[in-house]
Amino acid sequence: xxxxxxxxxxxxxxxxxxxxxxxxxxxxxxxxxxxxxxxxxxxxxxxxxxxxxxxxxxxxxxxxxxxxxxxxxxxxxxxxxxxxxxxxxxxxxxxxxxxxxxxxxxxxxxxxxxxxxxxxxxxxxxxxxxxxxxxxxxxxxxxxxxxxxxxxxxxxxxxxxxxxxxxxxxxxxxxxxxxxxxxxxxxxxxxxxxxxxx
Numbered sequence: 001x002x003x004x005x006x007x008x009x010x011x012x013x014x015x016x017x018x019x020x021x022x023x024x025x026x027x028x029x030x031x032x033x034x035x036x037x038x039x040x041x042x043x044x045x046x047x048x049x050x051x052x053x054x055x056x057x058x059x060x061x062x063x064x065x066x067x068x069x070x071x072x073x074x075x076x077x078x079x080x081x082x083x084x085x086x087x088x089x090x091x092x093x094x095x096x097x098x099x100x101x102x103x104x105x106x107x108x109x110x111x112x113x114x115x116x117x118x119x120x121x122x123x124x125x126x127x128x129x130x131x132x133x134x135x136x137x138x139x140x141x142x143x144x145x146x147x148x149x150x151x152x153x154x155x156x157x158x159x160x161x162x163x164x165x166x167x168x169x170x171x172x173x174x175x176x177x178x179x180x181x182x183x184x185x186x187x188x189x190x191x192x193x194x195x196x197x198x
Contacts, residue, residue: 005136011036015144035150038145043142045083047135047168048123053175055130056123057086062110063117070104072111076078080108082122092112132174138167 001107012023022034034166048056060074069075078085088110089099097119112118128136141164148157 003006005131007040007128010128010136010140011040011054011143014140018144018147020147032147035146039143039146043139044125047138047142049083049123049163050168053126053132055132055135055136055175057121057128058082058124059119059121061117061119065115065117066109068111068113070111072107072118073105073111073113074115075111076124077110078105078110078120079116079124081124083124085110085120085122088112089119090116091119113180132171134167134171135173138164138171140164141167 002185008026010022011033014036018031024030024036026033031173058079058081060079062078064077066075066077069077083104087099088101088103089097090101091097101112101114101115101118103110103118105111110118131139143158145157145160145164148154148160
Protein backbone atom coordinates (compact mmCIF):
# COMPACT_ATOMS: atom_id res chain seq x y z
CA UNK A 1 0.00 0.00 0.00
CA UNK A 2 1.29 3.45 -0.91
CA UNK A 3 2.14 5.99 1.77
CA UNK A 4 -0.21 8.96 2.02
CA UNK A 5 1.68 12.17 2.80
CA UNK A 6 0.44 15.25 4.64
CA UNK A 7 1.97 18.64 5.34
CA UNK A 8 2.36 17.97 9.08
CA UNK A 9 3.94 14.55 8.52
CA UNK A 10 6.49 15.99 6.08
CA UNK A 11 7.30 18.86 8.47
CA UNK A 12 7.69 16.46 11.39
CA UNK A 13 9.96 14.20 9.34
CA UNK A 14 12.20 17.20 8.64
CA UNK A 15 12.25 18.15 12.33
CA UNK A 16 13.05 14.64 13.54
CA UNK A 17 15.76 14.18 10.91
CA UNK A 18 17.44 17.39 12.07
CA UNK A 19 17.37 16.31 15.73
CA UNK A 20 14.47 18.35 17.07
CA UNK A 21 12.89 16.48 19.97
CA UNK A 22 9.29 17.58 19.69
CA UNK A 23 6.98 17.05 16.77
CA UNK A 24 4.73 19.96 15.87
CA UNK A 25 1.01 20.15 15.34
CA UNK A 26 -0.76 22.63 13.12
CA UNK A 27 -0.72 26.23 14.43
CA UNK A 28 0.92 25.24 17.72
CA UNK A 29 2.75 28.59 17.94
CA UNK A 30 6.28 27.18 18.11
CA UNK A 31 9.19 28.79 16.29
CA UNK A 32 9.58 25.62 14.23
CA UNK A 33 5.95 25.75 13.07
CA UNK A 34 6.30 29.40 12.07
CA UNK A 35 9.55 28.74 10.19
CA UNK A 36 8.31 25.69 8.30
CA UNK A 37 4.79 26.93 7.57
CA UNK A 38 6.05 30.24 6.19
CA UNK A 39 8.45 28.48 3.82
CA UNK A 40 6.06 25.67 2.81
CA UNK A 41 4.17 27.54 0.07
CA UNK A 42 7.23 29.00 -1.64
CA UNK A 43 9.02 25.62 -1.66
CA UNK A 44 6.04 23.67 -3.00
CA UNK A 45 4.75 26.24 -5.50
CA UNK A 46 8.24 27.07 -6.74
CA UNK A 47 8.99 23.45 -7.54
CA UNK A 48 5.58 22.82 -9.10
CA UNK A 49 6.16 25.79 -11.42
CA UNK A 50 9.55 24.41 -12.48
CA UNK A 51 8.58 20.77 -12.97
CA UNK A 52 5.98 19.20 -15.19
CA UNK A 53 4.37 16.96 -12.61
CA UNK A 54 1.39 14.87 -13.72
CA UNK A 55 -0.24 15.12 -10.27
CA UNK A 56 -0.24 18.93 -10.40
CA UNK A 57 -2.06 19.61 -13.66
CA UNK A 58 -5.73 20.25 -14.26
CA UNK A 59 -7.77 20.99 -17.39
CA UNK A 60 -10.84 23.16 -17.50
CA UNK A 61 -13.02 24.94 -20.04
CA UNK A 62 -13.36 28.71 -19.59
CA UNK A 63 -16.60 30.18 -20.93
CA UNK A 64 -17.22 33.40 -18.97
CA UNK A 65 -15.84 36.07 -21.26
CA UNK A 66 -14.93 39.67 -20.44
CA UNK A 67 -13.29 42.42 -22.47
CA UNK A 68 -9.66 41.78 -23.34
CA UNK A 69 -6.47 43.81 -23.03
CA UNK A 70 -2.98 43.85 -24.55
CA UNK A 71 -4.36 43.75 -28.11
CA UNK A 72 -6.65 40.75 -27.47
CA UNK A 73 -10.43 40.97 -27.75
CA UNK A 74 -11.37 38.45 -25.05
CA UNK A 75 -10.37 37.71 -21.47
CA UNK A 76 -11.18 34.66 -19.33
CA UNK A 77 -10.75 34.32 -15.57
CA UNK A 78 -8.34 31.55 -14.57
CA UNK A 79 -9.37 29.36 -11.58
CA UNK A 80 -7.97 30.72 -8.29
CA UNK A 81 -6.10 27.45 -7.58
CA UNK A 82 -3.96 27.90 -10.71
CA UNK A 83 -0.30 28.80 -10.24
CA UNK A 84 0.09 29.40 -13.97
CA UNK A 85 -1.39 28.27 -17.28
CA UNK A 86 0.71 25.79 -19.27
CA UNK A 87 -1.40 25.44 -22.42
CA UNK A 88 -4.43 27.02 -24.02
CA UNK A 89 -6.46 25.78 -26.98
CA UNK A 90 -9.85 26.17 -28.63
CA UNK A 91 -12.12 23.38 -29.80
CA UNK A 92 -14.59 23.49 -32.66
CA UNK A 93 -17.98 21.75 -32.60
CA UNK A 94 -16.45 18.51 -33.91
CA UNK A 95 -13.97 18.48 -31.02
CA UNK A 96 -10.90 19.38 -33.10
CA UNK A 97 -8.31 21.24 -31.07
CA UNK A 98 -6.38 24.26 -32.29
CA UNK A 99 -3.26 24.49 -30.11
CA UNK A 100 -1.74 27.33 -32.16
CA UNK A 101 -3.90 30.10 -30.71
CA UNK A 102 -1.94 33.19 -29.63
CA UNK A 103 -2.59 34.07 -25.97
CA UNK A 104 -1.04 35.68 -22.90
CA UNK A 105 -1.63 35.37 -19.15
CA UNK A 106 -1.62 38.30 -16.78
CA UNK A 107 -2.21 37.29 -13.18
CA UNK A 108 -5.71 35.90 -12.88
CA UNK A 109 -6.79 36.13 -16.56
CA UNK A 110 -5.83 34.79 -19.95
CA UNK A 111 -6.19 37.05 -22.98
CA UNK A 112 -6.98 35.60 -26.39
CA UNK A 113 -9.02 36.24 -29.53
CA UNK A 114 -11.64 33.51 -28.98
CA UNK A 115 -15.16 34.71 -28.11
CA UNK A 116 -16.65 31.21 -27.74
CA UNK A 117 -14.49 30.03 -24.83
CA UNK A 118 -11.16 28.26 -24.43
CA UNK A 119 -9.71 25.17 -22.80
CA UNK A 120 -6.68 25.48 -20.54
CA UNK A 121 -4.25 23.19 -18.75
CA UNK A 122 -2.89 24.77 -15.58
CA UNK A 123 -0.58 23.95 -12.71
CA UNK A 124 -2.22 23.64 -9.32
CA UNK A 125 -0.94 22.84 -5.86
CA UNK A 126 -2.07 19.28 -5.45
CA UNK A 127 -2.88 17.88 -2.02
CA UNK A 128 0.21 16.25 -0.46
CA UNK A 129 -1.64 12.93 -0.43
CA UNK A 130 -1.25 12.88 -4.25
CA UNK A 131 2.50 13.59 -4.28
CA UNK A 132 5.06 11.05 -5.33
CA UNK A 133 7.53 9.83 -2.70
CA UNK A 134 10.46 11.59 -4.42
CA UNK A 135 8.61 14.91 -4.52
CA UNK A 136 7.64 14.62 -0.84
CA UNK A 137 11.25 13.75 0.08
CA UNK A 138 12.48 16.78 -1.89
CA UNK A 139 10.08 19.06 0.01
CA UNK A 140 11.21 17.51 3.31
CA UNK A 141 14.86 18.18 2.47
CA UNK A 142 14.10 21.79 1.49
CA UNK A 143 12.43 22.21 4.90
CA UNK A 144 15.48 20.66 6.55
CA UNK A 145 17.63 23.23 4.73
CA UNK A 146 15.44 25.99 6.22
CA UNK A 147 15.98 24.52 9.70
CA UNK A 148 19.74 24.36 9.11
CA UNK A 149 19.82 28.00 7.97
CA UNK A 150 17.94 28.99 11.13
CA UNK A 151 20.79 27.36 13.10
CA UNK A 152 23.30 29.24 10.90
CA UNK A 153 24.65 26.00 9.37
CA UNK A 154 24.85 27.47 5.87
CA UNK A 155 27.13 24.87 4.26
CA UNK A 156 24.99 22.01 5.46
CA UNK A 157 21.89 23.88 4.23
CA UNK A 158 23.42 24.30 0.77
CA UNK A 159 24.26 20.58 0.66
CA UNK A 160 20.70 19.74 1.74
CA UNK A 161 19.29 22.01 -1.01
CA UNK A 162 21.42 20.18 -3.58
CA UNK A 163 20.20 16.82 -2.30
CA UNK A 164 16.60 18.06 -2.45
CA UNK A 165 17.10 19.04 -6.09
CA UNK A 166 18.29 15.51 -6.85
CA UNK A 167 15.02 14.14 -5.43
CA UNK A 168 13.03 16.71 -7.42
CA UNK A 169 14.90 15.67 -10.58
CA UNK A 170 13.96 12.03 -9.97
CA UNK A 171 10.34 13.03 -9.37
CA UNK A 172 10.29 15.04 -12.62
CA UNK A 173 11.76 12.15 -14.59
CA UNK A 174 9.24 9.66 -13.19
CA UNK A 175 6.36 12.08 -13.77
CA UNK A 176 7.42 12.69 -17.37
CA UNK A 177 7.21 8.96 -18.04
CA UNK A 178 3.52 9.06 -17.19
CA UNK A 179 2.81 11.83 -19.72
CA UNK A 180 2.21 11.46 -23.40
CA UNK A 181 5.22 12.36 -25.53
CA UNK A 182 3.07 14.54 -27.80
CA UNK A 183 0.51 17.30 -27.28
CA UNK A 184 -3.11 16.08 -27.30
CA UNK A 185 -3.65 17.15 -30.92
CA UNK A 186 -1.16 18.03 -33.59
CA UNK A 187 -2.55 18.65 -37.06
CA UNK A 188 -0.87 16.59 -39.74
CA UNK A 189 0.23 17.59 -43.23
CA UNK A 190 -3.16 16.77 -44.79
CA UNK A 191 -5.14 18.60 -42.08
CA UNK A 192 -2.95 21.69 -42.45
CA UNK A 193 -3.47 21.64 -46.22
CA UNK A 194 -7.21 21.11 -45.91
CA UNK A 195 -8.05 23.51 -43.09
CA UNK A 196 -5.12 25.95 -43.12
CA UNK A 197 -5.95 27.75 -46.34
CA UNK A 198 -8.51 30.52 -46.44
